[in-house]
Amino acid sequence: MADSVCCDLILKAIFICLLKSAFSYSFRSCTEIPDSNHTIFGCIKRQEPDIITIVHDLPHTATNLTITRCNLSEVKERSFQHLPNLNSLVLDYNHIVKIHKDAFINLSQLQTLNLSCNDLSSLHHVFHDLHNLTELLLGNNKLNTIDPLLFFNLTNLKTLDLRRNYLHNFSVLVQSIMHLSRLTKLDLSYNSLTTLHHSTCLPRSLTSLYLSDNKLYTLGCDKSFLKYVKVLDFSDNTRLSSKAFQDLNLENIKYLRLRFTNVTVKKLLDYTNVSRWHIDFSGLKLKDNRALSKLCFLLQHHHSKEKQISKLILQSNSITFLKNNTLSYCPSVTDVIDLSRNEMKNTGCLQFLNGQNQLKTLKIEHNHLTRLVSCNKTNKFHSLRNLSYRYNRILQVSGFAFNNTPKLTNLELNINIIAYLDHKALSGLKNLITLRLDNNLLTDVYNDSFIDLISLKTLNLRNNKIAVIFNYSFHTLSNLTILDLGGNKITQLKPHAFDGLFSLTNLYLDRNRLKDIDGMLFGRLHTTLKVLDLQANHIQYFTEHTHSPFINLTRLLDLKLDAQEPYGITLLPRAFFRGLKSLKSLYLTNNHISGFGEETFDDLLNLEFLTLDNTGVGIAQLKPGIFKNLRKLKQLFVENMGIKSFSKEVFGNLTGLKVLHLNRNAMLSLDIHLLDSLTNLSYIDLRSCPLSCGCQNSDLQNWTKSNQRLQFPYLYNITCQDHPGSYFHNFDTNVCYLDLGLYLFSSTYAFTVLLTLLPLLYVRLYWKFKYGYYVFRSWFGEQWRRLRDQEEKYNYDAFISYNSADENWVMEQLLPNLESSSFRLCLHHRDFELGRDIVDNIVAAVYGSRKTICVVSQSFLRSEWCSLEIQLASYRLFQEMQDVLLLVFLEPIPERQLSTYHRMRKVMLKKTYLQWPGSKCSDPTSAKELFWSQLKRALRSSNTGSQEEHKEDDQRRERVGVGIEEREYFVNQTPIDDELYYLMP
Structure with missing residues (x-):
């Protein structure tokens, strides 16, 4: 057994863990x-x-x-x-x-x-x-029949209820339950049974059998069939007669009900061994004193050792009048005589009870009594403790009406039409504890109406017509704990209305017409009052600066102020609840309060239950800190308050909250961080809230799927107001899970780095980017040109790239020497097309010439356009593998200065370049002749060149016979590379 319990606990623990990790x-x-x-x-x-x-x-x-x-x-x-x-x-x-x-x-x-x-x-x-x-x-x-094996495995069954079906075969039914050894109660009322014929026995454990409202006309059962039954109900079987009970063993019966049958008491007692004390005589046509006297005689002289009976139930016998001493011939009744549901119009002073000196309870309910007469000088029934006249037509209660029952502790006069209660009507009832006068037509309560009720603890005057509670109305009721004045027409409470109520704990004034709360009046009850009900009155305030009427009620636990008429309280004064330090429950529903101050609930340190349903007007904005002191609050109802946000400033201090009803509010989202902080919250109702099915609620959707502490009732029925036809629990949240923070960081980081690098890139790489752009344009134009014209056609032998500062050398030296040898040269100032973009002119010149001659000088290096021209020519050299670039240096340029010109350095490492002879040459004429010879040979060569041309150049150099100084000069200016050829012999 212990192992089974341990296993069960382990399985439960595992299941809860799985719930927390997997299910909503x-x-x-x-x-x-x-x-x-x-x-x-x-x-x-x-x-x-x-x-x-x-x-x-x-x-x-x-x-x-x-x-x-x-x-x-x-x-x-x-x-x-x-x-x-x-x-x-x-x-x-x-x-x-x-x-x-x-x-x-x-x-x-x-x-x-x-x-x-x-x-x-x-x-x-x-x-x-x-x-x-x-x-x-x-x-x-x-059900019209029962399978004999239907209850076969129900071996522990104790109660079987089959009332109000269509069962008609009792034998089959008994067969289906005969093995149920623990069955104690079987209810077959309101079926269609006609007989109790059976083929087997009832379980011996069966003690209560209900067969009322069937169609029984005979029992047809074995004489000992009902031997062990203790409670047997045959009522409302109108065809059942006394003969059906002949010789039936009913020795264990403790309660037998035969209402509205054809059974007579005498024959029943003659035919069976049932105890007379345990028969319910209701509905057996005992409608007159003669029949009742016979009954009493039978009960008195029935063979039994007992001389007393506990109950005499005579309901529904159509009794209209009881003579004096009618029941004096009956055995002594110790507990209850019940004469309810008869037709009695007058009970006098209960003289019919003469001889019943031990009776404790008398019920005369649902009769036709119209008046309770004075009983000042009649026999007294000192044993009577409980008297009920409920559901009659009593209009008047005379003085000393209960003088004959001085020991009453419970008197029920409710649900009558009592309009007049004599000043002395209740005189003498010094032991009365409970008095019910509710649901009558009383209009006045006098200061001597309850003067003798010094032991009274509960007084119920609900639903009468009382308009004013006069001074000292209850001044002798020092033991009264519950006073119910609800449902009257009370408009005024006199200053001393509650004087003398030193023990009052519960005061009900709901559904009256009070317009304000008298703090001085209620203050007199401050030492005892725990429950104050003021629902549905006419309480209203027109200024916020009203002193708290509850300032002295420091022990009050429950306060109801719901639904004030006609429009609610509307304006709640500041510090209205000041002084209610012990209050545990506060009801303010349906009051349409325009606003709550942040100090409204400050004094309610022990509040556990608060309902504000339908209290707001329009869109309510609960002020931050309004619940700041309600750390013990367990249940909060704020339905239909128009609340738009569930904020930490409002709800954050409710750390003890367990149940929260937010149904029918205007909230579009819910803060899950706040829900996490409300560690005791176990239930939150969000039905009929227009929760948005957008990214602001994606975290809430996930939270509801993973959290096992908090219940969201009917979450799967909450629809999306902004997406008709969609449901909150499964709206698409994929788009919400882009890591915007990462993207923003990445983009911001890249942007910052770019802003940092742009100045450096501008200084260092501006022209490279620009050249790259132009190179791309030149390459694209060249490809297009080749597609358009398959054969290479050049307009010029060479394009001369130079700076304007070197224009004299070009015009006086270069141009005459080359054009005299029939070379066609392209010069920008002479041959560029007017009106055309300068870049397009440069590209056309570079690609329209077999060679590009760059006249390099200090000025050339500083020129942007010259740099562009050499970039384009070097692109053809390196990318298209065409020998189109010739470098001519007009002056010596240091190595370190050339190092910043990557393209030119690369050309100098791959190709021979020419140096214009300067003043250092011993024989300038011969050097210049060699210079022009080499330049012309280079212009004549194809883009790829040949070994034969190289050899011719070497021989020409030997014939010229350049001196040692010139040779050394040229050697120092040529690159050190095995693949290069030198200009010196």
Whole structure:
């Protein structure tokens, strides 16, 4: 057994862990009762087509489940197999027609099953797995027969309710229950049984059998068939006669009810061994004094050792009048005489009770009494403690009406039409503890009406016509604890109305016409008052600066101020609740209060329950800190308050809160961080709130799927107001999970770095980027040119790239020497097309010439356009592998200065360049002749060159015979590379 309990606890712990990591603490069709620890669930008025859909997401820890008023037609197989711990299952008030064979499989722990108020007409083998079932309720169905094996496995069944069906075969029914050795109660009322004929015996354990409202005309059972039954009800079987009971063994009967049958008392007592003390004589046509006298004689002289009976129940006998001493011939009744539901119009001073000196309770309810007369000089019934005249037509109560019952402790005069209560009507009732005068027509309460009721503890005057409570009306009621004045027309409470109420704890003034709260008046009750009900009065205030009427009620625990007429309180004064330091419950619903001050609830340090439903006007903005002192609050109802935001400033201090109703508010989102901080919150109702199905609620959606501490009732029924047809629990949140922070950081970082590098890039790489752009343009133009013209056609032999500072050398030296040798040269100032973009002219010149001659000087290096021209020419050299670039240096340029010109350095490392002879040459004429010869040869060569041309150049150099100085000069200016050829012989 211990191992089983341990295993069960372990499984529960594992399940709760799985819940927290996998499932949402919300259920599609059911709600969990708050603080039930996942055990008690209700599924009410659901529209799902089957039970499996309703209960599929309930946890296996459920012990109590109620599914009621749903549109269900059947209970399918294995509907509850995942709920093995169910102890109670209620399926009443549905439309169930069919239950499948294995519907309740795996419910071996179930003890109570309620299937009443459905449309079941037959059941077969549906309870075979319910071994521990103790209570089975099948009332209000359409069952017309019972399968003999239907209850076979219900060995622990104690209560079986089959009332209000169409059963007619009692023998089959008995056969189905004969083995139920623990069955104690069987209710077959309101069926169609005609006889108790049987083929087997009732279980000996059966003690209560209800057969009222059938069609029994004979019992037809074995004489000992009912031997062990103690409570037997045959009422409302109008055809059943005394003869049916002949020789029937009823020796153990403790209560026998035969109302509205044809059984006579004399024959019953003659035919059976039933004890006379245990018969309910209601509805046996004992309508006159003669019949009652005979009854008393039979009871008095019946063979029994007992001389007293505990109850004499004479309801529904059409008794109209009882003579003096009518019941004096009856055995002494110690407990109750019940004359309710007769036709008595007058009871006098209860003289018919003469001789009943031990009676404690007399009930004369539901009769036709119109007046209670004065009984000042009649016999007194000192034993009588409880007297009830409820549901009569009593209009007047005379003085000293209860002088004959001086020891009464409980008097019920409610639900009559009493308009006049004599000043002395209640005189002498010094032992009375409870007085009910509610639901009458009383208009006045006098200061001597209750003068003798010094022991009274409960006085109920609810629902009368009282308009004013005069001074000292209750001044002698020092022991009164409960005073109910609700439902009257009270407009005024006199200054001393409550004087003398030194023990009053509960005061009910609801549904009256009070316009304000008299702090001085209630203040006199400050030492004892715990409950004050002022609902539905006419209380209103027109200024916020009103002193608290509760300043002295430091012990008050419960205060109700709901629904003030006609429009609510509307304006709540500042510090209205000051002084209520012990208050635990406050009701303010339906008051349309225009606003709450942040100090409104400051004094309510011990408040546990607060309801503000329908209290706001329009969109309510609860001020920050309004609940700051309510750390003990457990339940908060703020439905339909127009609340737009669930903020930490308003709700953040409610650390003790367990239940929060926010239904029908204007909130579009909910702060999950605040929910996390409310560590005791276990239930939050958000139904009918227009929650947005947008990214602001994506975290809330995820939170509801992972949190197991907090229940969201009917979460799966919350629709998206901004996306009709969508549901909050599954709206698409994928777009919300882009890491915007990362993207913003990345973009900001890149932008910052770019802003940092731009100045450096501008200084260092501006022209490289620019050249790159131009190179791309030149390459694209060249490709287009080649596609357009397959054969290479050049307009010039060479394009001369130079700076204007070197224009004299070009015009006086270069141009005459080359053009005299029939070379066609392109010069920008002479041959560029007018009106054309300068870049396009440069590109056309470079690609329209076989060679490009760059005249390099200090000025050339400083020129942007010259740099562009050499860049374009070097692109053809390196990328297109065409020998098109010739460098001519007009002056020596240091190595370090050339190092910043990457393209030119690269050309100098790959190709021979020419140096214009300067003043250092010993023979300038010969050097210049060699210079022009080499330049012309280079212009004549193809783009790829040849070895023969190289050899001719070497021979020409030898014939010229350049001196040692010139040779050394040229050698120092040529690059050191095995693939290069030199200009010197």
